[in-house]
Amino acid sequence: MSIGKRRIGKTAFSAGGAVLVLVIVVLVNVLLSRSTLRWDATEDNLYSLSQGTRTILSDLDQDVVVKVFYSKHVVNIPSQIKTFAQRVMDFLSEYEQYGRGRIQIEVHDPKPDSEEEEWAIKYGMKAVSLPTGEQVYLGLVALAADQEAAIPFIDPTQEIRLEYDLTRIIARVQKADRMKIAVFSALPVFGNANMNMGMNGLPPGSQPWFFIQELGKTYDLINVQPDVDRIDPAADLLVLFHPRNMSDSMAFAVDQYVLGGGNVIVFADPLSLMDDPRMGPGDSIPERLFTAWGIRMEPGKAIADYSYATRLRNRDNQVETNPLWLSTSADAFNPDNLTTANLESMLLPVAGAIEIMPNSLFTVEPLLQSSSNNAMVDAFSHNMNVAALRRDFKPSGTPRNLAVHISGKFKTAFADGKPEGAPKTGEPEPENGVKDPQDPLKEGKASAVIVVVADSDLLYDGYYLSQQNLLGFTMANIFNDNLNFMLNSCEMLTGNPALISIRSRGTFERPFTRVQTLERKAQDRWLDQEQALVRQVEETNQKLQMLEQQKDSAQRAILSEAQEQEIARFQEEKLKISKELKVVRRNLRAEIEQLGRTVKFVNIFLVPLLIGIGGIIFAITRRGRKA
DSSP, X not given: OHHHHHHHHHHHHHHHHHHHHHHHHHHHHHHHHTSXXXXXXXXXXXXXXXXXXXXXXXXXXXXXXXXXXXXXXXXXXXXXXXHHHHHHHHHHHHHHHHTTTSEEEEEEOOOTTSHHHHHHHHTTOOEEEOTTSOEEEEEEEEEETTEEEEESXXXXXXXXXXXXXXXXXXXXXXXXXXXEEEEEESSOTTOSTTOSSOSTTOOTTOOOOHHHHHHHTTSEEEXXXXXXXXXXXTOSEEEEESOTTOOHHHHHHHHHHHHTTOOEEEEOOSSOTTSOXXXXXXXXXXXXXXXXXXXXXXXXXXXXXXXSEEEEEOTTSOEEEEEEEEEEOGGGBOTTSTTTTTOOOEEEESOOOEEEOTTOOSEEEEEEEOOSSEEEEEGGGGGSOHHHHHHTOOOOSSOOEEEEEEEEOOBOSOTTOOOTTSOSSSSOOOTTSOOOOOOOOSBOSSOEEEEEESOSGGGSGGGTEEEEEETTXXXXXXXXXXXXXXXXXXXXXXXXXXXXXXXXXXXXXXXOHHHHHHHHHHHHHHHHHHHHHHHHHHHHHHHHHHHHHHSOGGGTTSOOHHHHHHHHHHHHHHHHHHHHHHHHHHHHHHHHHHHHHHHHHIIIIIHHHHHHHHHHHHHHHHHHHHO
C-alpha cells in the first residue's frame, strides 16, 4: 500500500511539476511579448536606435502621436513588403519605449470604405496598387499639438534611412516654424516648370532634383533669382550651387550675407557636365569671393586620380578606368569632422582642387581629399582617350582638397565699395518704405562658416541614386554618400547635428577592400609598365626619323639596315613588356582567386570544424563532471 501511495505521490509531483513548467513558460512568453528585447549583431548597430535619436527623444517638448497606416488585411501583399512592415513596427516600438510616455504609436488598418481609409487619405498617405487591384498602404504621420509631418509611403529599398526619416519628422513637429535655406543655382535644380524649353536633357515641367526634394522635407526653400540685390535675411543658410555667371551685384549680396554672420555652402565646378550645351563651356568659380575667403581654384583644371578612378563605358561602349571621375573611399574623408566622420564613398565627376592660400587668416579644415596618386589636368580631357591621359600622367605625391570647411570673421571682397547696381543698404527696406541708410559691412559682425566643394555634378540624380518602379510606385535606391554629405552639411550649419549621427551611421554594403587594394596595386604596376612602353615607342620613332634624315632622297622608300635593326629591337622590347603586363594581370587574378578560395574554406569547412571540435570538448567535459 505504501508503495502504491509513493507511486501516486511521484505521479502527482511530476504532473504538478509539468503544470508549473507550463505556467512559467506562458508567463515568460507574456512578459517577453510586452517587452522589446533584441540583439543587434551588425557592426554599426544598424537595427538599434542611435544616440542621436535618443538625444532628440529625451529633449521632446511636445507629446507625439505616430499614426501608422498599414493594410494588414490584404492577403496578397508581396512577402518583401510584409516582412519590411513587421520590421517597421518593431522599430517603432523602440521609439515608444525610449520616448518614456512622450511617444505614442497607433497602428491603423485602412480597409476599403472605412474611417481609417478616410484618415489615411486626409493625411496624404499613398497607396500602391497590386495586380489584383487591391490597394496597399504603408505610411505614417507624426502629430504634435497643431503640427504634422508625414511619410506617405515608407520605401522598403531605403531601410538604412528609416531611423533618420522617422526621427526627422518627430523633430519637425516639435517646432512651429521651419528653418529656411536660400538656394541659388545656374542649373534647373528646382525643375523646369516655368521654362518653354528644357535644359540638360530635362523636358519642360520636369521634377526638381532629388536633393532639392529631400531638403524640402525638412526646410523651407527660397529659390534665389540671379537678379536679386540681397539675400533674404530670414534665410538660415545660403547654398550656391554651380553659381555660373554670377553678377557683381549678386556676389556683393553674398559677401554682405557672410559678413552678417550667415553660413554658406558653395558647390563650385571647373566644368559642369550638366551645363546647358547652348551656354558653351565654363566654370562656376567665384574667384573674387574665394580670394576674400582665403582659397582659390584653378579654372578649367580638374583632378585625375588613379587610386579613385571609376570604371565607365566610353563612346565606343568599351569599359575603361577614367581617373577624372573620382569614386572616393572612406580614407578620403576627414574622420574628425562630424559632417564626414561616418561617410564611406562619394562619386565626383570632373572635380577641381581647392588650394588654401598661404596668407589665409581663417581656419580651414579639409573635409574630403584625393589620394596622393593624382595630377591636375585639363577638365575637358574627361572626353579624351584614357590611354592619352595615362601616357602623360605624373602623380603629384600630395593629396588635394576636394571639399573644405572655412570658419572665422571674414572681410569684404569689395574693398572699393558697392559695385554698380548693388543695394544701397546692407539691410532690407522697412515695411513702411522708409530707408535706414547704412554703409556696407567691411568686416564680419559675427563668425561665419563656409563649406566649399570643388564639384556640383555630384548632386545630379543619376550620380548617387537609381530609381525603380515597384507596383506603380517609384523607389529610390541611394548607392553612395553624395546626398548624405549635402544633408550633413546643411544640418551642421543650421544647428541640428544630432540628425547627422543617425544618417551617417554605416551601410549595409561591405565591399571587398582586400580585392580593391590588390586591383589598385596591380593598376599602379600596369601604369608603370605602360608608360615605359610608350616611352620606348617615342624613342624608337625619334631614332627612325634621325636615320631617315641621314639617307639619300633615292633611298627614302627603302629601310636601311640600321632602321631594320632598330625596329627589330623595338619589337623585342614591346614583346617583353607585353609579357610583363600579362604577368601582372595573371598574378592579380591569381591573388584574387586565392583570396576567394581562402574565404570559401573558412566559411564551408573551418567554421563547422571549429564548432564540431567545441561540441566534442563540451561533451567530454560534461561527461567528466558527471563521473
